[in-house]
Amino acid sequence: QKEVEQDPGPLSVPEGAIVSLNCTYSNSAFQYFMWYRQYSRKGPELLMYTYSSGNKEDGRFTAQVDKSSKYISLFIRDSQPSDSATYLCAMSGNAGGTSYGKLTFGQGTILTVHP
Amino acid sequence: GAGVSQTPSNKVTEKGKYVELRCDPISGHTALYWYRQSLGQGPEFLIYFQGTGAADDSGLPNDRFFAVRPEGSVSTLKIQRTERGDSAVYLCASSLTSDSHEQFFGPGTRLTVL
Numbered sequence: 001q002k003e004v005e006q007d008p009g010p011l012s013v014p015e016g017a018i019v020s021l022n023c024t025y026s027n028s029a030f031q032y033f034m035w036y037r038q039y040s041r042k043g044p045e046l047l048m049y050t051y052s053s054g055n056k057e058d059g060r061f062t063a064q065v066d067k068s069s070k071y072i073s074l075f076i077r078d079s080q081p082s083d084s085a086t087y088l089c090a091m092s093g094n095a096g097g098t099s100y101g102k103l104t105f106g107q108g109t110i111l112t113v114h115p
Numbered sequence: 116g117a118g119v120s121q122t123p124s125n126k127v128t129e130k131g132k133y134v135e136l137r138c139d140p141i142s143g144h145t146a147l148y149w150y151r152q153s154l155g156q157g158p159e160f161l162i163y164f165q166g167t168g169a170a171d172d173s174g175l176p177n178d179r180f181f182a183v184r185p186e187g188s189v190s191t192l193k194i195q196r197t198e199r200g201d202s203a204v205y206l207c208a209s210s211l212t213s214d215s216h217e218q219f220f221g222p223g224t225r226l227t228v229l
Binding site: 106 | 119146148150155156157158159160163165170171173174206208210213214215216217218219220221222223
């Protein structure tokens with residue numbers, strides 16, 4: 001079983017819909033949780049990160065972390081065709097009180113937003 | 116400013132050959148990371164450098180893979196005796212330090228082993 005599980009989709013929604021993307025994980029050492037967006041033939045780019053449990057909002061994006069359930073989510077409000085991409089969750093552990101650079105990624109969810 | 120650059124963008128080689136993949140990080144970034152991404156999968160960690168030294172090479176799959184960063188800037192990932200299973204996109208990322216939460220990724224090198 002992989003440390004991080006993510007439904008690969010694909011997910012297809014109409015423009016303006018609310019999108020929910022999720023990941024589960026098994027490693028209790030993970031403390032930092034990130035969401036990356038990857039367009040075709042490009043490198044991933046960071047959308048949001050959160051530390052430990054809680055919510056974080058940035059414009060149309062909201063990230064949620066529930067460490068007790070080992071479950072993280074990304075919500076996209078008012079989705080746009082330009083949001084069409086692969087969304088990757090990523091996590092890192094906390095070693096010696098400092099964040100640890102090694103990221104463990106989920107498989108990625110392919111999202112298509114139709115005009 | 117310039118982002119992370121990787122060369123070549125595409126590399127086709129034959130089974131058994133040696134390849135080198137180059138990464139130029141963002142200027143001033145002390146941490147550099149290599150990941151491998153197979154089709155339909157998320158990136159998989161290979162190795163990361165803090166400065167010139169490899170801080171964690173636990174993701175290198177076997178001794179055919181080796182990476183260097185001799186001056187703490189440019190890094191080269193070296194693969195000996197390539198196998199068809201090595202075919203993937205090799206991504207490089209850099210961050211200001213290894214404590215930084217944001218890793219900036221390059222576009223990747225698409226390696227195809229025939």
